[in-house]
Amino acid sequence: MNRYDGVVISHERITGDVALVRVQAPDLPGWQPGDHADLELESGLVRQYSLCGTPDETGIWTFAVLLRPDGTGGSRHVHDKLTVGDRVRVAGPKAMFPLEEAEHHLLVAGGIGVTPILTMAERLAAQGRPFSLVYVGRGRERMPFLDRVAALGDAAVIVDRAQSTDFTLKTVLDQAPAGALVYACGPPRMIDELGELVTGGRLRTESFASASSSPVADTAGGAFEVQFGFDGPVRQVPADTPMLDVLLKAGADIMWSCREGNCASCETPLLEGEADHRDDILTPDEKAAQNCVFPCVSRAVSGRLVLDLPAPSEG
Template structure:
């Protein structure tokens, strides 16, 4: 869908907040905290950004975009080229970072990782739930949405130049049954949180990554077959190509975006066979179920996969 860029405003050093609405002022598709949308931000360049507004307000979407100096150009296009009044191609919201039911929530955000966490905090607060937020960043001026958060009970603001890194040992040193831990931020933070949560009950930790995690690939990268259940077509997937590339070459249209296993757009139902999961989206429990896979990166542990395509 094409949405109008209604407002573009700085909310921190190197961060702009985009407000997008329907050109005809129609309602936008519903979403829940943790959801993201794809934006086409250049000549076919697609990037994923977390929705950070109010899910109850279906008149606009809001996303905050950090200028990535070492990125591939998407954020630079947003900062330097996009202007108010332009139409932007935007996908419908998707959510692989849903807020689960829990007795208590511990939210940990690093830098721009506050964007998916912010609506979760608002929801937990509105519902009267027990929650805590630890929010870290390089400097106070680099941390978006501080005006809303810094005087709120339950929020710990930790600019690194003032306080050093987030004290994960204090936050996560003692497992707390019934607590759901949500974390988003740079990979270094996510890896550290994963390590500190290793002794917590399974299913406690929920992460959203901006980039693919480093995987120790245990499965083979040899060729295998995929059968497309809707047509009966059988395709060979060579060692140097992805399932997504092969089915696209066959003329099958599959929604995709990042092509690196982080966005979840190409999630495909598995009807038979055993996937070799190499994505950064599904939890360990979801991967163990084996009923869906991200066909942009994941492969097969069996000689053939039967996919709902």
Template sequence: MGDAPTATATELSLVVADTTMLCEDIRQIVLAPTDGGTLPSFTPGSHVAVTWRPGHRNSYSLTGPAIEPGHYSISVRLDRAGHGGSQWIHTLSAGERATVSRPRSAFAPVPDARHHLLVAGGIGVTPVLSHVRAAVQWGRSFEVIYSFRAGFGAHRDDLAELCGDRLTTVETPEEFWAHLTPALGRQPIGTHLYTCGPVPMIDAVAGAATGQGWPIQRVHSEPFSSGVAAGGKPFTVRLGRTGTTVPVDADESLLEALLDNGFDVPNLCRQGVCGECRLPVRGGRIDHRDLYLTDEEKAAGDAMMPCVSRAAGAEVELEL
């Protein structure tokens, strides 16, 4: 797929120090500074955006040490139906360069929580691992429930070493709920719940927690997928400041169409989660598919997340 693009002043140009297949389709990439120094520290739960083609970035959670680290580690699941980001990363080998953003977090632990209940599903284990590293380092009270399909427990050994008897691993939905339901009921007041995994899992865990009386302010989540496809019916986007129109095909996102036509739209997660690509809307109905805007903001119809959301009709007009 070609060489990695060069870095800009706001990005980091790193070298691939090592790669490891953790299990089928999940590959760990260790990225190090070219001068052998340290990298910017980050908050547990942070991710970096990896540029795999000019104007195209995918975000991945950092799994390694957070304070003045000598490297960044990411674990990437191969998406065979994706547009190429994970596929490009799975071709990287030691010595190649990669351009990444500085770390950013929307899933940080609450430092003064009395206890941390961490729930991970599949590749959603990656930010949970960084939470655990910090909890161990700072002596915080925590426990982990990690659900995965048999043979796909990436970082299971890392968690086992860090957690000891504070780790529960399950491989079926029945096992998962058999452990989670009583765990939700026995937590001390002041516990915070963190879930990372597929959207249906996150919704189910949040529903179970609030059903047992958990305050919503103590229920946190980060989906590793938006749970919706960016594709749909083709439509046209009109740029209000110039009148320029850009067609959006059925199998591409609005964000991709704008980037491919030379419009520089800030973006990071590409999953409708982080809010980085938020664009103001002048007119047209919106098919909101993001997990960032509130219900009130979606009802107002004056903003959208182009990475996943689309026009609900033939055209949408943006303040661009």
């Protein structure tokens, strides 16, 4: 995953608890609807967000960040400390929620979950492909991007649950064309309800784990070695110590966020050796290919893993 040094070119509150942050860097690549990117706020503090800009933005990535007062500090940092002109590092994009082909897409967004859903809707609209969007929130003043959703026309419905007390997801599904592929991003309760209502493998949901709800990853295992490139220094990874901790302590320049093997921030190319993959990101085929490893959770089957990392200055 590529990283870029950027600068914050705008920072504005678009609702009472959502900040829109735009980061510019000359070499930022384009992205696809549903892609995520990492935003490194300060050393060791990395958070992952859906990209939610518009297609006309070249060299700019846009993040919408919901303030989570009970979170782990990332959103508070974005809201209260980050400001125009700050230098930040970003990484990505990551295709965590790809838009598949379908005869009809039913897009369901709840709250800040509108960020990836909106970019999908705008892409489908631009391509003239059939879709419908339902954007649910509680209080229009708390719902970001109402203007962009409204610009989608009749395909989009905005539901303020403070007013529409008779709204149900079942009704939304009943009114969609049979066989519609359903994309949903929103609070866990909404996703769970859709999981019970949508049949036939037609539901796609954002796999964006929250630090507070994820189970603690199993990183335990025997000792092994990691090497920085074929000619670089070797470090011992003690039993029951995460490989990521050893690499960071050695001075490796690795971004990380979830430490659960589900955000892909710490992806590191694997040059040699067989990893014991414990992430929830790679497919079985990708794990078998042994091309990369997520050191926050994964360990080694072979005695040594050679990683495509430059030797740290301390090494």
